[in-house]
Amino acid sequence: MKSKNKNPSISIIDPGIFSTIQDLGRYKYQKFGVPTSGALDQSAFTIGNLILGNDTNNPGIETTMIGPKIKFNSSEWICVTGAKSNPKINESEIKMWTPVYVKRNSVLSFGQNTWGVRSYILFKNTFNFQKTMDSYSTNTNLNIGGHNNGLQLLEKDIISFLEKNDKLPPFTNNFDIKKHYIKEQDSYTLRIILGPHDDFFDSNNIKKFLESEYEISTQSNRIGFRLSGDSIKHKSKSNIISEGGALGSIQIPGDGQPIILLQDRGTTGGYPKIATISSIDIPKLAQSNPGQKIRFKKIEIEDAISIYRANNQILKNINDLETKDINIQIDNNNNKIKTYENIKIDHQKSFEVNSEYKKKKYSLKIKLS
Amino acid sequence: MNKSFSKPSIKLAGDSAVNVDLGDIIHPEINFSVHTFATHIQKNNPQWLIQIIPAYKGMLIYYDPLSIEFENLKNYLLKEFETMDKSTNNTSSTLITIPTLYGGKFGPDMENVINHTKLSKKEVINIHSATDYLVYAIGFSPGFPYLGGLSQKLNTPRLNNPRTKIPAGSVAIAETQTGIYPSPTPGGWQIIGKTPVKLFDPERTPPVLVNPGDMIKFEPLKNLKEFAEIENKIKQKKYSIKTNEIKK
Numbered sequence: 185m186k187s188k189n190k191n192p193s194i195s196i197i198d199p200g201i202f203s204t205i206q207d208l209g210r211y212k213y214q215k216f217g218v219p220t221s222g223a224l225d226q227s228a229f230t231i232g233n234l235i236l237g238n239d240t241n242n243p244g245i246e247t248t249m250i251g252p253k254i255k256f257n258s259s260e261w262i263c264v265t266g267a268k269s270n271p272k273i274n275e276s277e278i279k280m281w282t283p284v285y286v287k288r289n290s291v292l293s294f295g296q297n298t299w300g301v302r303s304y305i306l307f308k309n310t311f312n313f314q315k316t317m318d319s320y321s322t323n324t325n326l327n328i329g330g331h332n333n334g335l336q337l338l339e340k341d342i343i344s345f346l347e348k349n350d351k352l353p354p355f356t357n358n359f360d361i362k363k364h365y366i367k368e369q370d371s372y373t374l375r376i377i378l379g380p381h382d383d384f385f386d387s388n389n390i391k392k393f394l395e396s397e398y399e400i401s402t403q404s405n406r407i408g409f410r411l412s413g414d415s416i417k418h419k420s421k422s423n424i425i426s427e428g429g430a431l432g433s434i435q436i437p438g439d440g441q442p443i444i445l446l447q448d449r450g451t452t453g454g455y456p457k458i459a460t461i462s463s464i465d466i467p468k469l470a471q472s473n474p475g476q477k478i479r480f481k482k483i484e485i486e487d488a489i490s491i492y493r494a495n496n497q498i499l500k501n502i503n504d505l506e507t508k509d510i511n512i513q514i515d516n517n518n519n520k521i522k523t524y525e526n527i528k529i530d531h532q533k534s535f536e537v538n539s540e541y542k543k544k545k546y547s548l549k550i551k552l553s
Numbered sequence: 554m555n556k557s558f559s560k561p562s563i564k565l566a567g568d569s570a571v572n573v574d575l576g577d578i579i580h581p582e583i584n585f586s587v588h589t590f591a592t593h594i595q596k597n598n599p600q601w602l603i604q605i606i607p608a609y610k611g612m613l614i615y616y617d618p619l620s621i622e623f624e625n626l627k628n629y630l631l632k633e634f635e636t637m638d639k640s641t642n643n644t645s646s647t648l649i650t651i652p653t654l655y656g657g658k659f660g661p662d663m664e665n666v667i668n669h670t671k672l673s674k675k676e677v678i679n680i681h682s683a684t685d686y687l688v689y690a691i692g693f694s695p696g697f698p699y700l701g702g703l704s705q706k707l708n709t710p711r712l713n714n715p716r717t718k719i720p721a722g723s724v725a726i727a728e729t730q731t732g733i734y735p736s737p738t739p740g741g742w743q744i745i746g747k748t749p750v751k752l753f754d755p756e757r758t759p760p761v762l763v764n765p766g767d768m769i770k771f772e773p774l775k776n777l778k779e780f781a782e783i784e785n786k787i788k789q790k791k792y793s794i795k796t797n798e799i800k801k
Contacts (some may be wrong), residue, residue, distance in 0.1 A: 216696060216761045312592035317755055348691070378565070418775055426690070427609070427612075430566040430613060432740045450692065452693060461567065463569055485568065492619075
């Protein structure tokens with residue numbers, strides 16, 4: 185790639201409903217009262233980076249409901265994951281979950297989500313701004329991090345990339361959405377581990393909590409998701425002495441309506457927490473709109489850790505480049521899209537591409553040096 | 554009498570964290586155990602450790618479930634608590650002096666406190682600035698110190714109508730608590746003054762000024778001029794916070 189990228193950057197034409205820069209989070213500063221923040225759907229975020237062959241913590245953009253309109257001032261490799269957000273480059277639809285080469289002066293935009301809430305735009309390149317407390321993640325409530333003093337993306341923002349732009353994504357990966365990502369369902373079952381304060385509730389109330397269907401309320405954001413449904417009553421106290429709250433802990437305030445603590449939660453809080461959601465089920469929430477029905481399923485800690493480890497292993501396999509099938513998409517000079525799928529590489533020295541786009545046949549021979 | 558539990562109470566907080574309680578009330582002795590134990594584990598720095606958030610009576614420990622079995626984690630914590638040095642002899646604490654301008658435009662709720670406590674403004678200032686307050690924990694918002702030890706004489710309820718934005722640096726009280734707001738946040742405490750000192754600064758390493766286990770003392774400023782002088786020195790990075798080591 186010998187593109188003339190003098191000032192590699194993107195310009196925000198329209199920020200969408202709520203788009204922020206995130207990475208996996210700010211983990212080492214919680215003891216100073218700083219929330220972790222970070223991508224709400226860590227699964228989609230991590231997979232996107234793996235598909236691009238990045239460090240899994242390479243920062244990207246988290247969109248909400250309707251994504252931004254972004255002009256590329258330099259040619260960049262990107263990958264869009266998460267919610268089905270119908271991304272387009274210059275009005276031509278592009279595929280999600282695959283590396284896409286976006287040429288300079290092209291515009292990335294999004295349609296209406298047909299499933300889910302949050303998409304992730306990951307880049308092969310890395311943003312060229314200072315991290316705040318070791319992380320790129322934005323917390324808009326506290327104005328911490330991100331590209332612009334803790335603010336979300338705004339119209340006319342320009343976000344620079346590092347100068348180096350010669351990195352290519354891997355030619356191939358093992359990503360399989362059925363195997364690696366959330367399955368679309370009408371009602372999600374979230375696996376939970378009881379505690380730390382399940383002893384604040386009697387067995388009838390724990391039974392009620394486990395058997396009820398809850399609906400995600402409109403008062404839900406990156407700090408926490410409020411649920412509406414059967415009220416859970418405390419045995420006596422509905423307050424605890426303030427203490428740290430884990431990601432996915434479900435606190436029960438005085439009114440008995442559960443609140444699930446998410447990435448922007450305060451580091452400490454004073455409500456009892458009946459249970460905590462299995463880390464790998466948090467992305468189901470990240471992709472849930474208000475009104476989404478959810479249920480809880482109790483599992484034991486040993487099972488939760490087994491599931492956690494199995495999931496980690498499955499993700500690792502995405503980058504296990506045994507297979508030679510290719511699934512990449514290139515925006516050509518005419519800003520039209522060619523899609524190449526299942527290309528066979530001949531001993532990794534050269535490969536031939538045969539593809540069809542709008543009834544026109546393309547053939548390309550690529551030599552690997 | 555030892556107020557702490559004889560052994561830690563370990564409870565599950567999902568698949569990546571545990572709650573470790575060393576007591577069940579707010580008490581300086583329990584809080585001291587919490588910070589001693591948290592520091593001890595941090596020094597050991599086991600491979601699975603991600604972060605410890607100490608609070609009043611216990612701590613939340615984030616761990617990497619890929620690196621340790623839950624049973625082993627539990628046994629490790631119980632064993633380390635049993636074998637660590639718990640002596641409180643020769644321990645010292647850092648006393649940090651926070652210059653504060655009480656009342657006036659920086660302390661809009663001073664009148665409320667005067668009316669509720671039937672004390673004069675001078676008495677409120679004298680009582681509030683006479684105590685060394687223990688920093689039990691940092692939480693709620695970045696750098697916010699949970700302070701203990703407010704005199705009962707100043708006990709004033711929260712505002713009926715919480716403010717949507719409290720200015721950074723505000724010194725406030727509510728019932729038996731006092732605190733300093735490091736960044737603008739909503740809150741319902743009675744604001745009695747303001748400090749020019751920055752309790753939280755993301756550009757600073759570490760970003761916080763006070764740590765759990767430290768003590769805080771408020772030093773009344775005479776007037777706006779004194780406040781402005783310190784504020785200026787802070788801007789020019791010429792101000793150094795007054796700190797003393799004190800015996801416990």
